[in-house]
Amino acid sequence: MTKVDTSRRAVAPRAPRTSQSGARRQYMYLTIGLAVFFFLPFVLPESAQPVAVRTLIFAIMAVGWNLMSGYGGMFSFGHAAFFGVGAYTVAFLLTEYGISPWISMIVGAILSAGVGVLIAYMCLRYKLAGSYFALATFAFAQMFLLIAQGAEFLNKTEGINIPLLPQESWVMMQFDQNSYYYYWIPLGLLAIVVAVSIYYVNSRAGQFTQAIRDDAIAAESLGINVMRYRLITVALSCAITAIAGAYYTQYYLFVGPEQAFGLHVSIDALIPAVIGGMGTIWGPLVGAAVMGPLSEVIAGLLRNPPPFLEFLQGRSGLDVAVYAVLLIAIVVFMPKGIFGTIRDRWRK
Amino acid sequence: MTKRILSAAAIVVAMFGVTACSTGGGDTASAADTIMIGSVHPLSGGLAGVGGLMNDGAKLAIEDINAAGGIESLDGALLELIDGDSQGSAETGQSEAQRLISAGAVALVGTYQSDVTQNVASVAERAKVPLVIDVAVDDKILSQGYQYSFRIQPDASSMGQSGANELVAMAAASDLTINTVSYIHIEGAFGGSVFEAFKAEAEGLGITVAKEVTYSGTNFSDATTQVADALTVNPDVIVVTGYFPDNLLVAQAVKAMSPDIKAVYGIASGAFDDSSFPTSAGEAASGILSANYHYSATSDRAADIRTRFEAKYGKAMETSAMLSYQAVEVIAAGLEEGASADPVELRDAISGLSLEDPLLAFKGPIEFDERGQNKNASVIVMQVQDGVIQQVYPIDFATADLVFPTGQ
Numbered sequence: 001m002t003k004v005d006t007s008r009r010a011v012a013p014r015a016p017r018t019s020q021s022g023a024r025r026q027y028m029y030l031t032i033g034l035a036v037f038f039f040l041p042f043v044l045p046e047s048a049q050p051v052a053v054r055t056l057i058f059a060i061m062a063v064g065w066n067l068m069s070g071y072g073g074m075f076s077f078g079h080a081a082f083f084g085v086g087a088y089t090v091a092f093l094l095t096e097y098g099i100s101p102w103i104s105m106i107v108g109a110i111l112s113a114g115v116g117v118l119i120a121y122m123c124l125r126y127k128l129a130g131s132y133f134a135l136a137t138f139a140f141a142q143m144f145l146l147i148a149q150g151a152e153f154l155n156k157t158e159g160i161n162i163p164l165l166p167q168e169s170w171v172m173m174q175f176d177q178n179s180y181y182y183y184w185i186p187l188g189l190l191a192i193v194v195a196v197s198i199y200y201v202n203s204r205a206g207q208f209t210q211a212i213r214d215d216a217i218a219a220e221s222l223g224i225n226v227m228r229y230r231l232i233t234v235a236l237s238c239a240i241t242a243i244a245g246a247y248y249t250q251y252y253l254f255v256g257p258e259q260a261f262g263l264h265v266s267i268d269a270l271i272p273a274v275i276g277g278m279g280t281i282w283g284p285l286v287g288a289a290v291m292g293p294l295s296e297v298i299a300g301l302l303r304n305p306p307p308f309l310e311f312l313q314g315r316s317g318l319d320v321a322v323y324a325v326l327l328i329a330i331v332v333f334m335p336k337g338i339f340g341t342i343r344d345r346w347r348k
Numbered sequence: 349m350t351k352r353i354l355s356a357a358a359i360v361v362a363m364f365g366v367t368a369c370s371t372g373g374g375d376t377a378s379a380a381d382t383i384m385i386g387s388v389h390p391l392s393g394g395l396a397g398v399g400g401l402m403n404d405g406a407k408l409a410i411e412d413i414n415a416a417g418g419i420e421s422l423d424g425a426l427l428e429l430i431d432g433d434s435q436g437s438a439e440t441g442q443s444e445a446q447r448l449i450s451a452g453a454v455a456l457v458g459t460y461q462s463d464v465t466q467n468v469a470s471v472a473e474r475a476k477v478p479l480v481i482d483v484a485v486d487d488k489i490l491s492q493g494y495q496y497s498f499r500i501q502p503d504a505s506s507m508g509q510s511g512a513n514e515l516v517a518m519a520a521a522s523d524l525t526i527n528t529v530s531y532i533h534i535e536g537a538f539g540g541s542v543f544e545a546f547k548a549e550a551e552g553l554g555i556t557v558a559k560e561v562t563y564s565g566t567n568f569s570d571a572t573t574q575v576a577d578a579l580t581v582n583p584d585v586i587v588v589t590g591y592f593p594d595n596l597l598v599a600q601a602v603k604a605m606s607p608d609i610k611a612v613y614g615i616a617s618g619a620f621d622d623s624s625f626p627t628s629a630g631e632a633a634s635g636i637l638s639a640n641y642h643y644s645a646t647s648d649r650a651a652d653i654r655t656r657f658e659a660k661y662g663k664a665m666e667t668s669a670m671l672s673y674q675a676v677e678v679i680a681a682g683l684e685e686g687a688s689a690d691p692v693e694l695r696d697a698i699s700g701l702s703l704e705d706p707l708l709a710f711k712g713p714i715e716f717d718e719r720g721q722n723k724n725a726s727v728i729v730m731q732v733q734d735g736v737i738q739q740v741y742p743i744d745f746a747t748a749d750l751v752f753p754t755g756q
Binding site for chain 2: 047049050051149156159161163176178248252253254256258264296299303
């Protein structure tokens with residue numbers, strides 16, 4: 001990981017100038033990226049739009065996960081808990097009280113941050129670290145799954161349907177099936193959460209967090225309040241992940257226990273960051289851009305294969321296998337993730 | 349090392365090439381006068397087996413309709429099935445449905461799971477493209493007020509309700525009285541809603557549901573506790589609702605305890621009328637009754653389709669695949685009736701259909717009510733007799749005589 005330069009920064013009482021200019025450059029890249037991706041729906045075929053939206057949801061989740069696990073060093077295997085809290089908050093407040101998803105998205109983020117802080121406090125208080133911490137977060141996510149399956153007010157295993165509105169509505173975040181807004185909204189949300197994480201990572205608190213990740217005892221001996229900065233990081237991470245969940249509900253108009261708290265959600269949150277490069281700003285985005293469309297691209301290729309692959313047509317399930325093989329290959333050949341590895345090569 | 353990998357890769361590519369030559373070209377081009385129907389089923393993942401069968405069922409229906417001259421009212425327009433793979437997950441199902449619609453599908457069939465069907469139904473509603481649900485039992489799917497979703501099979505609550513009625517009728521026909529039952533069902537929407545409907549109906553008919561035993565579908569590896577629990581009230585009948593693996597366990601546990609009961613009776617059981625159940629359960633399967641929707645074993649047309657399906661795909665055509673076949677027929681009949689391939693007009697045509705000679709044992713033609721539910725969808729009772737699943741009740745559909753009490 002980026003051990004060398006982060007620990008050097010951490011000792012400094014204030015973030016050095018290089019970090020400031022680094023942040024400025026990152027904001028610039030973000031703006032350029034946003035401008036480019038804004039026009040994507042115009043060139044994308046209509047059928048690819050759901051994939052693009054799903055990729056953006058992945059990306060938001062991964063950015064959230066990356067803050068806690070990549071920068072904070074607290075490896076979470078239970079981000080479904082925070083995703084699900086966001087998803088259910090929107091669904092519940094909308095169906096029970098008719099509250100606009102824009103508002104309940106923020107409520108969900110705050111709620112999720114609270115839940116995350118509570119869980120992390122309990123884990124850290126009892127000095128769970130590494131795989132024990134990961135297992136504990138996983139256990140919490142499973143617990144949430146069981147609670148959702150049994151909770152009458154969340155409709156138990158049936159989940160909650162968001163009623164379809166007869167017309168488009170900005171307030172209720174509902175548009176025509178193929179409306180570009182369904183793409184632009186998560187793109188905007190993603191840009192915001194990336195900007196937030198750039199700001200945070202370069203801030204004093206963020207620098208302390210990375211110092212704690214690299215060596216908690218050393219950081220503590222320098223007077224850094226370890227628990228405090230860890231919990232701030234967790235809160236931010238959970239809030240971001242909840243936003244992904246909130247948008248998920250609004251786009252798919254349905255959320256059930258499996259969709260919100262299922263094991264696959266936790267995996268979907270961490271895979272883009274691991275593949276793309278943990279502890280980097282752009283890693284989760286690169287990872288999501290690769291993983292989001294990958295299964296779709298392979299499935300499409302198998303549906304209409306080029307002549308020499310024609311015998312594969314209709315062999316269902318192969319896309320999943322190819323997906324898995326690619327995943328393993330990336331992990332084996334690019335241990336620092338796609339972005340991390342390329343950046344290191346570049347620097348050499 | 350690298351060299352070895354490269355040469356291995358070269359060999360693989362060469363093999364691809366050779367195989368491709370030998371298999372020849374498939375025909376994927378669609379002419380202007382073909383009408384596309386989208387199919388969304390779990391083609392990969394844990395449910396790939398049944399999903400594949402259902403997709404094959406839909407495909408066979410398309411071939412049969414095309415072979416018979418296509419859609420007459422549209423100058424013999426041919427149908428084409430485009431596949432979508434839900435992978436068993438609701439969000440993939442949703443994006444697949446969107447993909448199929450934007451690829452030009454005028455109607456959809458699917459999807460086997462209730463939560464996937466919910467999502468696909470909302471896509472269909474927004475895109476104004478009809479969805480004919482082949483399998484998905486949850487009542488809630490059609491209680492949203494959607495205009496574009498239609499369901500052929502009975503819903504969960506009507507299955508529980510008719511399950512109770514059939515039980516009483518069978519008892520009367522066999523000169524028995526049923527006073528108390530114990531009910532073992534899976535937790536969740538499916539098991540819960542079937543149970544509630546059964547209970548309400550049964551209590552009106554003078555049967556006491558003395559015990560309700562539930563179990564979780566995950567990590568369920570032994571049903572002894574549940575069966576023992578159910579037997580504590582000395583019921584006349586044990587009623588069971590759940591999926592294949594768990595209901596198989598229930599049957600085995602009952603066999604192991606050989607209690608003094610008159611019958612084990614499945615309602616909407618995923619196991620008891622599956623053609624692989626007698627083999628999987630062996631002796632434990634003997635005599636078990638099952639109230640479920642079922643392909644009509646007395647219909648020659650259904651028998652002919654089953655024979656051809658088995659010859660073509662090498663597997664038995666389960667009821668779910670028959671429902672997919674039937675769903676395509678419903679869409680074809682809608683196209684024929686409305687003489688239009690416009691999705692909105694197709695919806696109107698389907699909602700007014702009356703399709704005689706259904707392939708399932710229903711009490712009448714397929715007709716949809718204002719919610720989109722088939723009004724005449726009904727269950728029949730099957731029984732495992734000498735290792736074969738027979739239809740035993742009502743008498744009109746019977747392929748063998750009912751044995752009741754079942755003599756465990």
